[in-house]
Amino acid sequence: MADFLAMGGYGGYIWGAYGVTIVLLAIEVALLLKRKRETKT
Amino acid sequence: MTAQSIKWFWFASPHTFFPLAGKIARVCAVLAAVFGVAGLYVGFFVAPTDAQQGEVYRIIFIHVPAAWMSMFIYVVMACWAAIGFAMHTRLSAMMARALAPTGALFTFIALWTGSLWGKPTWGTWWVWDARLTSELILLFLYFGFMALVAAIDDPRRADRAGALLAIVGVVNIPIIYYSVQWWNTLHQGASISFTKAPSMAATMVVGMLLMALSFWMYSIAVALTRVRCEIAESER
Amino acid sequence: MRARESSISPSIDLLAVVRTLLWRDLLLAMRRRSDVATALLFFVIVASLFPLGVGAEPNLLRAIAPGVIWVAALLSSMLSLGRLFALDHADGTLEQLLLGAAPLGVVVAAKTAAHWLVSGLPLVVIAPVIALQYDVAAPLYGVLALSLLLGTPVLSIIGAIGAALTLGLRGAGVLLSLLVLPLYVPVLILGAGAVDMAAAGLSPAGQLLILAAILIVAAVFAPWASAAALRISTE
Numbered sequence: 001m002a003d004f005l006a007m008g009g010y011g012g013y014i015w016g017a018y019g020v021t022i023v024l025l026a027i028e029v030a031l032l033l034k035r036k037r038e039t040k041t
Numbered sequence: 042m043t044a045q046s047i048k049w050f051w052f053a054s055p056h057t058f059f060p061l062a063g064k065i066a067r068v069c070a071v072l073a074a075v076f077g078v079a080g081l082y083v084g085f086f087v088a089p090t091d092a093q094q095g096e097v098y099r100i101i102f103i104h105v106p107a108a109w110m111s112m113f114i115y116v117v118m119a120c121w122a123a124i125g126f127a128m129h130t131r132l133s134a135m136m137a138r139a140l141a142p143t144g145a146l147f148t149f150i151a152l153w154t155g156s157l158w159g160k161p162t163w164g165t166w167w168v169w170d171a172r173l174t175s176e177l178i179l180l181f182l183y184f185g186f187m188a189l190v191a192a193i194d195d196p197r198r199a200d201r202a203g204a205l206l207a208i209v210g211v212v213n214i215p216i217i218y219y220s221v222q223w224w225n226t227l228h229q230g231a232s233i234s235f236t237k238a239p240s241m242a243a244t245m246v247v248g249m250l251l252m253a254l255s256f257w258m259y260s261i262a263v264a265l266t267r268v269r270c271e272i273a274e275s276e277r
Numbered sequence: 278m279r280a281r282e283s284s285i286s287p288s289i290d291l292l293a294v295v296r297t298l299l300w301r302d303l304l305l306a307m308r309r310r311s312d313v314a315t316a317l318l319f320f321v322i323v324a325s326l327f328p329l330g331v332g333a334e335p336n337l338l339r340a341i342a343p344g345v346i347w348v349a350a351l352l353s354s355m356l357s358l359g360r361l362f363a364l365d366h367a368d369g370t371l372e373q374l375l376l377g378a379a380p381l382g383v384v385v386a387a388k389t390a391a392h393w394l395v396s397g398l399p400l401v402v403i404a405p406v407i408a409l410q411y412d413v414a415a416p417l418y419g420v421l422a423l424s425l426l427l428g429t430p431v432l433s434i435i436g437a438i439g440a441a442l443t444l445g446l447r448g449a450g451v452l453l454s455l456l457v458l459p460l461y462v463p464v465l466i467l468g469a470g471a472v473d474m475a476a477a478g479l480s481p482a483g484q485l486l487i488l489a490a491i492l493i494v495a496a497v498f499a500p501w502a503s504a505a506a507l508r509i510s511t512e
Contacts, residue, residue: 008090010097013161017100017154021107025259028146032266039273178459185456192446201509202442206456209438209502213460216491220463227470 053130055272066265073258080251088244100158101245106253108151108172111179112214114144114260118186119211122204132268134200135275137207138190139267143260145183151176171225175218182210196275294379295387302391305364312360317399320353324407335412342411343421343472347465349407350400350425354432355457357396359450361388361440362507375511381504389437389500397429413476420475420485424468427488431464434492434499441506464491 007014052058084102091098118140125133152173159168167173186206193199306313327345328338365371365388374384404425405418413421439457443449471484 004085007099008096010095010161013097013157014099017103017157020153021103021150024146024150028143028263032263032270035270036266039270039277178462181455181459185452185459188452188455189442192443192448192452198509198512202506205438205502205506205509206442209460213463216463217459220466224466224470227473 055132062265062269066262069258069262073255076255083248088248097161100154102248102252104154106256107147110256111148119207122207126204135271139264141187143263148180171222175221298387299391306395316353316357320349323349338411342413343469347469358436358440361392382500385503386500389433393430393433401425420481421472424471428464428468431492431495434495435460437503441503444510
């Protein structure tokens, strides 16, 4: 597991890339769902 | 007017499109999750370690699909813009507007992941590689579109102005891409571009394609949901 | 049954239209000389700022000169675009032109030509002086001037689309820059690239020919896009 996270020493870069991507996509979805809730009311 | 010609514009009415958009969005959201999980699995557990770059090349499973989507979405956006411009259908313009933020997001993701890939491989956080530089300009094109549409109060003028800008942009993109590529070969000389990823193992290609499909389904789901919000807001 | 009367307006002398509009815009620009001079002064100032920023080492300056001069020309050209339609829009002339018999594309082309003569052509003339400041080798002056001669009209022509789209909007100036700068990139790359090629001893013919091609295509198609944009902005 630790090996997996370390990714041969490049862990920071890989998880930085994947992490930010997932966070940004999640933010987009969250903002959109919020907007959807507000227009429904 | 034949029955055939009426069907063409059946879904051009926001009212009839609304439920259809919802159904498609839900299906695509599920598909996005499925493809995403499959793609990540292949990317991390099936694709082998690269001989030259080690593990860090795995960023490619986000970088390349995101770049593909950023360009694909712009073209689709421009198509909707052109349709709206030519046929005066408001819904087409709304679709273009709904796609823009997602396209810009994927462009940013492509730049971000490109930067994080560049640091360990080429040593710097930013590389004036032809593709990355073109992506940066594409980001400006997206921002320009969103800024223009946001700056105009009248919805009809906003639709048509944005449409014209999107069309002018899409025509210019090949010109921009080729001029940047030429500029890159002139100035960079020895440095290699990102796209020369070492001979791709089949599993790597599969991983990228799965992630691309995932992003594609995600984009459709998000854009359609956004359009539904716009339709609901415009009817208030 | 009588044949329908022709609905085509009496034939217009297009050349006369172009000549009149060109002359009018030039005259108006001359009356507002300070606007014109400011944009040109901006070009000179920006070009003078770079050595202050990067240091006065001659080799460095010689290397960055084409790029700096081109970027300064770009920015200066962009600054003056606001004037293209805004003044006519403010005093109602634009509406008259829109309602007039002359094709709007031709009107736009004429106005853009006047704009270039006043804001672009002077840059071509001043650029060698700036190049002197950067200690650019003398044979390159010709290529520099030629690249600007071919490129600045394209900047005006494409910029007109942006100016038309942002007509009357709040924050139009900055928005115009955001819209138009990405579209300027190929011209910048080719223009500065031509001078760089000449500096390296290679022939700049390729870049200059592509620039010329872009100029021709832009001159033919862009005025219609600007005309469409004008109609959108004034409805």
